[in-house]
Every structure is written in structure tokens, then in C-alpha cells.
Amino acid sequence: MSTPVNLNTIRQAPKVLLHDHLDGGLRPQTVIDLARAAGYSELPHDDAAELERWFEAAADSGSLERYLETFAHTVAVMQTEEALARVAAECVEDLAADGVVYAEVRYAPELFQERGLTLDQVVQAVQDGFREGERRVAAAGGRVRIGTLLCAMRQNARSLEIAELAVRYRDADVVGFDIAGPEAGFPPTRNLDAFEYLRQQNAHFTIHAGEAFGLPSIWEAIQHCGAERLGHGVRIVDDIKVDEDGKAHLGRLASYVRDRRIPLEMCPSSNLQTGAATSMAEHPIGLLTKLRFRVTVNTDNRLMSHCTMSSEFAALHETFGYGWEDFQWFTVNAMKSAFIGFDERLELINDVIKPGYAALLA
Numbered sequence: 001m002s003t004p005v006n007l008n009t010i011r012q013a014p015k016v017l018l019h020d021h022l023d024g025g026l027r028p029q030t031v032i033d034l035a036r037a038a039g040y041s042e043l044p045h046d047d048a049a050e051l052e053r054w055f056e057a058a059a060d061s062g063s064l065e066r067y068l069e070t071f072a073h074t075v076a077v078m079q080t081e082e083a084l085a086r087v088a089a090e091c092v093e094d095l096a097a098d099g100v101v102y103a104e105v106r107y108a109p110e111l112f113q114e115r116g117l118t119l120d121q122v123v124q125a126v127q128d129g130f131r132e133g134e135r136r137v138a139a140a141g142g143r144v145r146i147g148t149l150l151c152a153m154r155q156n157a158r159s160l161e162i163a164e165l166a167v168r169y170r171d172a173d174v175v176g177f178d179i180a181g182p183e184a185g186f187p188p189t190r191n192l193d194a195f196e197y198l199r200q201q202n203a204h205f206t207i208h209a210g211e212a213f214g215l216p217s218i219w220e221a222i223q224h225c226g227a228e229r230l231g232h233g234v235r236i237v238d239d240i241k242v243d244e245d246g247k248a249h250l251g252r253l254a255s256y257v258r259d260r261r262i263p264l265e266m267c268p269s270s271n272l273q274t275g276a277a278t279s280m281a282e283h284p285i286g287l288l289t290k291l292r293f294r295v296t297v298n299t300d301n302r303l304m305s306h307c308t309m310s311s312e313f314a315a316l317h318e319t320f321g322y323g324w325e326d327f328q329w330f331t332v333n334a335m336k337s338a339f340i341g342f343d344e345r346l347e348l349i350n351d352v353i354k355p356g357y358a359a360l361l362a
């Protein structure tokens, strides 16, 4: 008899997270502590439980732009090396406690220069924090590995500079690059020079596309920019017609994405808040999983979307009836799609993920 599926048992399952924003995953109490230390007085609450509820409610706005406004508070308190290192170390501890064995955590270094930090100081402070977090987890008998993705903000014009930064730190566990921020009005092709540079450097990148804008954004991200993965990508369903008999007909772009096994970094809870999906039951992840796209499950922003990897899996279990075999499939999909080297991915699949799910299925 296999282990029953519930939030507690899901926590014990090995999970892989490819899409998690560092500045979207702070502990509420840490936001309060750091605000106090920095003399930041704009927080809407100084009680951790109330602040936690505020973030979720404010992010639940129906628009990506308004969802993103809540980041003003987390970004404001992450302007020193100490603050960045603390947030990074706690992020690792929280992911490990949730049973995440490999995560790619992303952030935009350009947002943390309000108090004069250089881009290099920002990256070094976060890397120090991640390594410290990994040490704490290992000392407590756990196992987790963190890779970093550096984001450039779509509304700014610094993507080439950030791409160069990512390449400079590629041997210090910065494993890739991304563009984030408002999607409508800021097409991926605005950053072509950055993506061309990264390809010439044999570097990896994903692009937030098909979240708050439709197929043209996805098409540009893949065919003009060369994205290896899609952040969200939910709107790929606009290129799929399901007829009355339930048979799916894929357009050229949807076929390309599926045939090429382009990973979709899906973040269901976040999509409900930004209006990218109307309900969990109608979330495109159901259809895309059925059609065997390379679907992965992610948190996006654990604070704003009030979720963990385990709670996302639990919500999918409730809505679609997914169980251990499906969770293993999502997890192996994610591990195959990670930006670390093939040997390490294979080792995690064979030594950690498969035995973990075999035990739950036994």
C-alpha cells in the first residue's frame, strides 16, 4: 500500500523547484526585522501574521502589475549585504524544510543598489547566504543544492550588463539568466543583445513569457531569443483547440513547444492571483499535463502567493487527483530541465528522486 497523499507526506517527498523569486519568499518576521534595522517605515503591518496576510491579499489583485507592487516592501529591506545574506540563507533553510532537494532561486541584482551596493557586492552577498544556508541544512542532516538565476527587469535597460554578470559568476553557482517584471508592453526581443551574448557564451536562460501576455510573447522568447525554458508559459493553451470529443489539436507553436520538450515553469497559485488563470480547476496545467508537455510545478513567490512546493502539489492533488507517480513525473521533468550539468542532474534523479518516490509508492 502506498503512502497516503497529504500535505505532511508530500513534504517528505523529494521536490525540485526551478522558479522561485528570492525577493518573493521572505519570512514575514524577517521583513519586519530588516525594516526595523533599516529604518524603513512603510510596512503596512508590524505583526508577522498580519503582514503575511497583507502580502497575500494585496498580491491577489487580478493583475501582474499590481501583484508586482507588493515587492516594493521586500526590495526596500534587502539593500545591505547582511540583509541579502540573511534572506538567502533563510530561503535555503525554508526550501529544505519543505523537502526541496534542488532549487534555482532567482532575483534581480539591479534592484538592490538603492544604498550604493555594486552588482558584484549584491551577487557575492547572496551567494554567501546560499552557501551558509546549505551548510546549516547539511549540519542538521539534510540535503539541498541551490543554483542562482540572475534576472534583468524588463522595464529597465540593463539586460546585457546583467547577462555579463551572470556569466562572470557562472563558476560560483550562478547557473542562468531570466527577464522578469511587467510583460505587456515589454516584449522579450527588447533584450536581444543580452540573449545573443548568452548564447555565444554557451550560457543558459529562461524567459518569463505567456503569463500576462499571449502567444506572441512565447513565440518571441523561443524563436527570436532562444529561451531554453518558459517562465509560466500558461498562454500556450491559446494555441490548442479541444474539440467536442475531447481531442486536442495543437497549433504550430504549441506543437513546437511540446515536440522540443521545452520546459514550462508553471506556478498555479501565482497565476490565480495575477489573473493568468481563473481557477485551479481551469488552470492550463491540467490540459498540458494530460498532453504530456514538459510541465514543472513551481512556487514563484512563496510570500505573496502564500505557498510552498508542498502546498502546490497538495492543491494539484485536490483539484486533479494527482498522486505520487505524477509528482515524480513533475520532479523528474524539473530535474531534467535544470541548468546544472548533466552528471549532477542524473545523480539527483537516480540517487535521490527515484528512491524517494519508490519508498512512497511501496
Ligand SMILES: O=c1[nH]cnc2c1ncn2[C@@H]1O[C@H](CO)[C@@H](O)[C@H]1O
Residues within 6 Å of the ligand: 021, 022, 023, 024, 064, 068, 071, 075, 106, 107, 108, 111, 151, 180, 181, 182, 208, 211, 270, 300, 301
Ligand atoms: O510572476 C512574475 N512575473 C514577472 N515578474 C515577476 C514575477 N514574480 C516576481 N517578479 C519580479 O521579479 C523580480 C525579481 O525577482 C521581482 O522583484 C518582481 O518584480
Ligand SMILES: [Zn+2]
Residues within 6 Å of the ligand: 019, 021, 180, 208, 231, 300
Ligand atoms: Zn516569476
